[in-house]
Amino acid sequence: MCETCGCGEIPERNNRNNRYDRYDHHDHHGYHDHDHEHLPDGRVIRIQKDILGENNLVAERNRGFLEAKRAICFNIVGSPGSGKTTLLERTCRDLGKEQTFYVIEGDQQSSLDAERIKTTGVKAIQINTEYGCHLDAAMVNKALKELEVKEKGIIFIENVGNLVCPAMFDLGETKRIVIYSVTEGNDKPLKYPYMFRSAHLAVITKTDLIPYVDFDLDRARVDIRKTHPGIEVIELSVKSGEGLENWYDWLKEEGRGKRTED
Ligand SMILES: Nc1nc2c(ncn2[C@@H]2O[C@H](COP(=O)(O)OP(=O)(O)OP(=O)(O)O)[C@@H](O)[C@H]2O)c(=O)[nH]1
Ligand SMILES: [Mg+2]
Structure with a gap:
């Protein structure tokens, strides 16, 4: 077992x-x-x-592929329903004309999320993991090839909704982003620290709902930084649009940083 x-x-x-x-x-x-x-x-x-070692080898291959294409890849992780697809849809609509985006969707079953992304005009691929609760590097390797990624493309991987297992699997991504919604309650960073520890950025979403739920934003910031002192934190609501600019600035900065390294 x-x-x-x-x-x-x-x-x-x-x-x-x-x-x-x-x-x-x-x-x-x-x-x-x-x-x-x-x-x-x-x-x-x-x-x-x-055989996590085997996964890591394929992850390195994915990193090599991305480097060769001068592409950037973000692994989006978080609980089911935290708002991952909603944020990606909005990002594709708002920035999809100026950037070449690709989306890899991971779910146990259905193509619902990939279909949502495709309505924005962005190329998307759905991976179904069936009984699996996370994506692995080999699944992403196959999807990257099928997407026919162009030079300087930006790839978003939406991992299977899960705050536990995806933390352990390097997909070869450039950066990992954990999406944490205010409806999940304040205890998640301390109860599921590995996900927050493995991420470069935490996005606190659905802030428009703060007046209606028991969620203390200050405590969330403190607890996230307690689990991972160096992590960046952005707060936003896709529904009201508040804070989206900070997310877009972060993405653009990542893009610029990567290009100047080249
Ligand atoms: N009020 C509010 N609702 C939101 C916001 N973002 C997402 N939602 C809602 O939250 C629900 C779940 O959003 P999804 O984007 O499907 O969540 P997900 O993380 O992709 O879910 P899985 O793919 O199942 O893991 C939907 O009903 C969205 O409309 C937000 O900023 N504010
Ligand atoms: Mg989704």
């Missing part, structure tokens, strides 16, 4: 104790590869191989 997140496997009913166990073999999961050997007396030796 995977000791990290157990995703990517089909739950199997264990009749003895009436709970769901997991299949042992799931090399598509990407964290541990399991193998086993049967001894003559029936005992089984289980061999675990850490």
Whole structure:
């Protein structure tokens, strides 16, 4: 059984104790590869191989691909419903004419998010992970090739909505952005620190809803920085438009920074 997140496997009913166990073999999961050997007396030796290393190798290949294209890639992570697609849709509409954007959408099933992005005129691809709860570097590698990314393109990857597993998987992105909505409550940065620790930027979204929910913005800033002292924080509402300029400035600055490095 995977000791990290157990995703990517089909739950199997264990009749003895009436709970769901997991299949042992799931090399598509990407964290541990399991193998086993049967001894003559029936005992089984289980061999675990850490294959996050394999993911990291493909992630490096993705980084090389992006560098060759002088492209930038943002891995957008956050809880289900935090507002990832809404922010991307708005960004594509507002900046899509002046920048060459591409979007890779990750969800367990459906093409709903990719369809939403396509209505903005931006090229989008949907990846369905089925039982998986995160994207991995190999999925992104395939999508990058299918997108036929042009020189200096900007690629947004919307990861599967999940505050846990995507933190562990390097996709080869230039920067990671965690989207955190005010409707999720104040406790998320302290309860799910790895996601905030692995991100370069935290975007606090849906600030138009602050008057209606129990959310203390000052406390959120403090707790996010407690988990990751160096992280940048932007607050915005796609609905009211407040704070969007800061997000666009951040994106443009990233673009400029990358180009001057070239
Ligand atoms: N009031 C308000 N609602 C918002 C804002 N941004 C997003 N929403 C709403 O939040 C809901 C979820 O938004 P999505 O963009 O689909 O969320 P998501 O993170 O892409 O969700 P998954 O792809 O399922 O993980 C939708 O009903 C949006 O209209 C905002 O700034 N203010
Ligand atoms: Mg979405």
